[in-house]
Amino acid sequence: AGVITGVGDDPFGRFVTRELERLGVSSDHVVTVRDFHTPVTFAELFPPDSFPLYFYREPSAPDLELGEDQVDWNAVERAGIFWFTVTGLSRDSSFGLHLRALDHRDRSNGVTILDLDYRSNLWSGMAQARSRVAAVLSRVDVAVGNRQECEMAVGVSDPEGAADALLERGVKLAIVKQGPKGTLAKTADERVWVDAWDVDVVNGLGAGDAFGGALIHGLVEGWDLERTIRYASAAGAYVCLHIECSTAMPTCEQLHAFVETGVVP
Template sequence: MTHDLITMGRISVDIYPNDIGVGLAEVSSFGKYLGGSPANVAVAAARHGRRPAVITRTGDDSFGEFLHHELRRYGVDDQWVAPVSALQTPVTFCAIRPPEDFPLYFYGRSPSAPDWEIEADELDTAAIAEAKIFWSTVTGLSRPTAREAQVAAHQARPQASLAAGQHTILDLDYRPMFWDSVEQAREQVQRILPQVTVAVGNSEECAVAVGEGTPDEQADRLLAAGVQLAVVKRGSEGVMAATADERVISAPLPVETVNGLGAGDAFGGALVHGLLAGWPLEQVLDYANAAGALVASEIACSEAMPTPPAVAEMLTARGRAVPEEVTA
């Protein structure tokens, strides 16, 4: 089976508080969810009817079993999710203090995490080459073993173009706690950008990749580095996307934010769906924007990933066009 999407990288158990607006010391109860950005993107794509898989590693423990169960429940192929016996499945705690304060606390990632132990020679490069979209992250470049595997996966991909409908996407998810410096991260990102057709990140993440500047300047630098579609998320100012031939801005869709952590992953899964559907770029961005906004209004990330009818309802309510495929 050819997958619509294969993601590669971080997976964890997310422990999110049921108490909103307080620090972790004051939280009395929590919910447990599948987490990790690449895994969440795969879940989001599955909600849109796509056939995703994830390449990652867990510990050989009960939390690893939980993640397998959740991936299958969401419709994500887990055949390339394997245990690493010497390490524990990572757990991520967050505090939820809307509208903008969502600190993350990573446990089980020091000195290493299972997803940083993916070996290049373990990869099913034929499946990676055949997948319509391959999605990896900057976090996966932060450790040597995972970096070699990610580079090998990118090298297995065909030299695709946007018009061909096959994409290699890099999520510019820079997290400073996983790097020695911004300069170290920038060096690794710039090495892999020539193998990427689509780059996605907010202004701060784009600054790590290609330097400070306006969204237009950052998009121009990403395109000059070999990327064919640069997507720069601008927070309250919406999203801008640029190719060699067009530049599109999608205005924001404001919601009452409960937990902003999953919005980017919901955006990513919807972006995948829109690109594969071949919609005009403006519709792709609006659809992805709406998906992200819906998740930001919920506590959970993976469990809150929206379906096409929910996205269509929001777009209609905000006066945005709904792609014909969603209304069919």
């Protein structure tokens, strides 16, 4: 696995690059953007369900300031799975870069996933975010988000209606996460509901990232939809039991054991 992004020419950027390599993620496509600092985010923890985030990304962040000549477009086109986020659409230049990436993905046989990771303080307003999501939805295979993010994308808050609206806009698989209630996943001919895991939440940060990682694993392995969502939900619950975020992500062996026993190995 690898990531296409930018970091600043600073200690935080060098730390990010080292950590990616240590955790087994290629940093070959991480670009150092000298004009901007690596962004910092602070989080408050109010378990079980409130984890406010404070982003420091002004005047901009390196990941939103990549030039077209700094992206390996062959890697974009070759990727078996290409995951991108709504945040990457929030600036004009980065939005244009993502549209070009989707041009390359149109020539790919891989799966393209949009993470509806909507952070309101990074946008001028919901209307702008919804407009840009509308421009890309028909070009992605999978869309995943929580109820609020899906409402931002399609203007529907009801989970069933939101999933249907995403499918109507061209998505092949719509996933609506509903926190402690569970997760709904729908395709044109299949509906899956998975209850949330009953855990004592320590820190909810990173749960969505773990969900996404397990979702990708299930797609790569060719699992059926129910098993994929069950494991993705379990991965999110697993991370919620830890104070850490990236370093709390389960290995395949740890996740299998957790699914079988409900106990962190």
